[in-house]
Amino acid sequence: MTVQGVGASPKRKEDRRFLLGKGRYTDDIVLQDQAHAVFIRAPYAHAAIAKLDASAARAMPGVLAVLTGDDVTAAGLGGIPCGWLVKSKDGSNMVEPPHPALAIGVVRHVGDPVAMVIATSRAAAKAAAGAVEVDYDVKPAAGRIAEATAANPPLVWDQAPGNICFDWHIGDAANVDAAFAKAAHTVELELTNSRVAPNAMEPRAANGFYDAASDHYTLYTTSQNPHLTRLLLAAFTLHVPEHKLRVVAPDVGGGFGSKIFHYAEELMVLVASKRVGKPVKWTSDRMEAFVSDAHGRDHVSKAQLALDANGKFLGLRVQTLANLGAYLSTFASAVPTYLYGTLLSGPYDLPAIYAEVKGVFTNTVAVDAYRGAGRPEASYLLERLVSKAARQLRIDPIELRRKNLIPADKFPYQTQVALAYDTGNFQATLDMALERIDYKHYADRKAASAKRGKLRGLGISTYIEACGLAPSALAGALGARAGLYEAANIRIHPTGSVSVFTGTHSHGQGHETTFAQLISGRLGIPIENVEVVHGDTDRIPFGMGTYGSRSAAVGGSAIVKALDKIVDKGKKIAAHLLEASVADIEFADGLYRVAGTDRVKAFGEVAFAAYVPHNYPLETLEPGLEESAFYDPKNFTFPGGTHLVEVEVDPETGVVEIVDVASADDVGVIINPMIVDGQAHGGLAQGIGQALLEEAVYDGDGQLANDSFLTYTMPRAADLPMFKVGNHVTACTHNPLGVKGVGETGAIGVPPAVINAVLDALAPLGVTDISMPATPEKVWRAIQAAAGKQA
Amino acid sequence: MKDFAFHRPKTLAEAVALLEARGDAKLLAGGQSLLPVLKLELAEPSDLISLADVEELGDIRVDGDRIVIGAGCTHDTVARSVDVQKRLPALASLAEHIGDAQVRNRGTLGGSVAHADPAADYPAALLALGATIATDRRRIAADDFFKAFFETALARDEIVTAVHFPLAKRAAYIKFAHRASKYALVGVFVAETAAGIRVAVTGAAAVAFRVPAMEAALAKQFSPDAIAGIVIPADELNGDAEASAEYRSHLIGVMAKRAIQACA
Amino acid sequence: MPKLTLRVNRETHAIECAANALLVEVLRDTLHLTGTHVGCDTSQCGACTVHVDGRSVKACTMLAAEAEGSAITTIEGIANGDTLHPMQAAFQEHHGLQCGFCTPGMVMSAIDLCARKPAPTERDVRTWLEGNLCRCTGYHNIVKSVIAGAEVMQKAGKP
Secondary structure (H helix, E strand, C coil): CCCCCCCCCCCCCCHHHHHCCCCCEHHHCCCCCCEEEEEEECCCCCEEEEEEECHHHHCCCCEEEEEEHHHHHHCCCCCCCCCECCECCCCCECCCCCCCCCCCCEECCCCCEEEEEEECCHHHHHHHHCCCEEEEEECCCCCCHHHHCCCCCCCCCCCCHHHEEEEEEEECHHHHHHHHHCCCEEEEEEEEEEEECCCCCCCCEEEEEEECCCCEEEEEECCCCHHHHHHHHHHHHCCCCHHHEEEECCECCCCCCCCCCCCHHHHHHHHHHHHHCCCEEEECCHHHHHHHCCEEEEEEEEEEEEECCCCCEEEEEEEEEEEEECCCCCCCCCCCCCCCHHHCCCCECCCCEEEEEEEEECCCCCECCCCCCCHHHHHHHHHHHHHHHHHHHCCCHHHHHHHHECCHHHCCEECCCCCEECCCCHHHHHHHHHHHCCHHHHHHHHHHHHHCCCEEEEEEEEEECCECCCCHHHHHHCCECCCCCEEEEEEECCCCCEEEEECCCCCCCCHHHHHHHHHHHHHCCCHHHEEEECCECCCCCCCCCCCCCCHHHHHHHHHHHHHHHHHHHHHHHHHHHHCCCHHHEEEECCEEEECCCCCEEEHHHHHHHHHCCCCCCCCCCCCCCEEEEEECCCCCECCEEEEEEEEEECCCCCCEEEEEEEEEEECECCCCHHHHHHHHHHHHHHHHHHHHHCCCCECCCCCECCCCCCCCCCCCHHHCCCEEEEECCCCCCCCCCCECCCCCHHHHHHHHHHHHHHHHHHHHHCCCCCCCCCCHHHHHHHHHHHHHHHC | CCCCEEECCCCHHHHHHHHHHCCCEEEECCCCCHHHHHHCCCCCCCEEEECCCCHHHCCEEEECCEEEEECCCEHHHHHHCHHHHHHCHHHHHHHHCCCCHHHHHHCEHHHHHHHCCCCCCHHHHHHHHCCEEEECCCEEEHHHHEEECCEECCCCCCCEEEEEEECEEEEEEEEEECCCCCCEEEEEEEEEECCEEEEEEECCCCCCEECHHHHHHHHHCCCHHHHCCCCCCHHHCCCCCCCCHHHHHHHHHHHHHHHHHHHC | CCEEEEEECCEEEEEECCCCCEHHHHHHHHCCCCCCCCCCCCCCCCCCEEEECCEEEEHHHCEHHHHCCCEEECHHHCCECCECCHHHHHHHHCCCCCCCCCHHHHHHHHHHHHHHCCCCCHHHHHHHHHHCCCCCCCCHHHHHHHHHHHHHHHHHCCC
């Protein structure tokens, strides 16, 4: 029984249930009289539904109902909304096509849900799904950005000519033109940011229950933000008031962004439950997840960097085509604009920036936030470009970065793309990363690799990201349709234990431990006596959930605000008990003390007095000790740092092995170092996965070529080394904890470091470009092509 | 997965009788290939006949200049067999790198051989070592066994009981695995047995095959250099999203060279 | 429906299930042992790993009927009352889990490794875990956990 505050690494409170197999994930929940649903999904990327006949299926044993687009229309269900309105350069609104929960007349991507079969068992539902007759008139499809933006492309939506959803820009074009006009050097790069499938290990699931007696809905769902899901169900899709709707996100097996969004299946299990009079559960299988979970990334960009004769950056020009998929998912429009364009200054003092982003509809499943969300795309573009500049100008890539990083004494730093960085020290993280990877002896290692017939390469990336979404007023001005504050409630129980209710959600991040540390340290009570409650709209006042590394910075700050209120109220109670003036009461280490005396009351005594107010200032103070707080951040937070990667390439096969990874991050004040390191590891693995292994490959007709773990390469243990992670702390200046956020650093920083390392290894062979993922065949072909050119 | 009748016969004879009696029955050994196929409903047998209780299939024994491995031996059993490790280490190593640990704990030699997945590892070993497949009724040379894509010389009601592997003076198997599935994109088994030097390739085409040109070259001079310039044309090979036929053709050369080096 | 007798976590269960029922379906749906998870349809992810006669097996790639006569152990069956199995304890000690979904399979797989290699190296662990995917940890702390768990198991002298 110990006090464990900020900076300690207590073992996680949540681990025991998971290790015992007692976690309670959505699919583990079986309600009384449970019915099961499966969705019939489009096999074509673009087609009219010519015929949909479910009569045979409806007559099969165990079948309770088959719902189609007609039912969606008849029930008056709203379309799945997009949460962010982006405006084009000319001031016009983005094109917002309808997004019905089940396709009405036309399917627009492989996996588009066409019908829902509800039966008494999953097996019966599956069997009946096979008996639903669907005939399609296949239409031409735009499977990739290339097909969607070609001349006279097949249109995903008639209302979006050229398949353009929005044509957005940021920065100052005239300034950039002037910078290029006076530049001594110009460096150009065309690159793609490859498309990836999120693949949280727990597939999505939803279990809906409508209670006719109370006219009340309950939804268990794999969500990162149950309150947001309830809000969207209430206001947009189900049209039921919040008090008639409870959304529970129990244990959730990873999210990485893909479980932020409100999905059609969540709506449909509720609708179906009301229809059949039983709870209805749907659990995605993995192949279904590949074509129904929102994917990530998928950009095609052109970038130009202007430098002066000394290698100082003068200006950056970027043009990006961002794939949005067929329908706009919850954050789809924000990711390639406000989470991407605003990050294009990176950690650099960059005096002129202009970026244009076109959002492109394609006949593919939606693209939305995936670990990093926009920021990895910015970092990848910038860091590839800077390393290319170093090669072109024959400057050491580390030195070129040093020359251009924002100096530590130049904070706060206003970028040319809206953001104002409050603090950072990029030189310190760069030095730390170099030290961690033992840069001094790199040449020896390279020589040793060469002796073994391997090409060794070192890749660097210095990055920044924006986390802690988000100041609501600013986000609102930029098109957000919701606030982005966070809520907390702290309930001190009469005998001194504590329940904390947070609007954020933990699906692996360890909030039950880190948030308990905030309470334990501040109130001086054992961490075992603190319970953190999350994921249930009936228990928690409100919240916006967990994404964008916001939980500690925004949710943690809300907890601190509520703690302030608890401590303050306790002072008044203690003053009464100690017969002193409130102004003289101090609180530290769990004790209220009359300043300068040994007269104290323990926090537990004060809590008890609040609930058993026999000796209590009832005339001036309410009994009880429970406080709520809402915290709206003043700014984004800006984690950053340096990632270094060493690879060995087998020139005969093209196989790239990651032999060393060192990261030095500045994530602000660290609450639990053990958990922070774990978050860094996970992000690095996902970043390396994108750089070397993973890619969701659509063909031009919109068929997904790899829709299972048999063909989509997930990172495995043997693909990765031990990671050398380190932290250099500069405290965030505008939140009470000084925290910035750690969830996404790896996924943002490391992909360009990997590719830069591969290019460094291959540079002696004349290879100058390679795209993600750097697969063995791609590397081998690049080597062959370069040899052909040199011959 | 469609439903079926499930049987667990105790003897080979019972299993054969069931196979004959049931029109659309399939044998189930470790199930590591068959169950994934059934789960995706790529096959819908009326009956599954498990060989788990058929005791005749479980032995590994050394028989003069050969090692006889029962069809029911799991990959894990083969990998950890002291006899196999000592007398045919290349085969133990091959077995140790099939699929993953859980697959090796269930999947069997007989199941793999009868399934004849073109990307399975064992077919390369059987061909390169000149193994003989024993069934409930006859013996079939490996050269005559693997016919085509998922097609063998087995009759519909025939059951593989064991594989007889000649011992090798030297042998090695080098695999370039598919990054996601871990099946062989290209696997090359090089062996020198009493019958001579053989080179067999799996994963690269519709069925595992030998490379006579490499065998002839190695017979003259057993060194990596001897096979330099021997190329299997890409138009005879598989191409897919993971690896083009050209790349597979290139990898055959590299893996063969490495296998020859590993034989030393 | 066919009847089966399954021995799971040292208890015998007489159940009825379709012949095509997978072991994982029976464990989760019939016996309510929901610690064994399903993360894919193609036998890659290993979240469903259990022990059958002491060996790690993917319960999604085995029929329940095949498991009759064998001793099955799931993640729910390895702790000793309130005391975690040394491998479970090592995962907690070294932060070898985040969302917890892959964890039961990882732990069951790791214990099988230790039965064969009582003192596995980092490379041994990474190679052995070929059949277990994790999306959260980057495997770093899983590898540390398995090595540490193996040490405790070896000292205790039992798998």
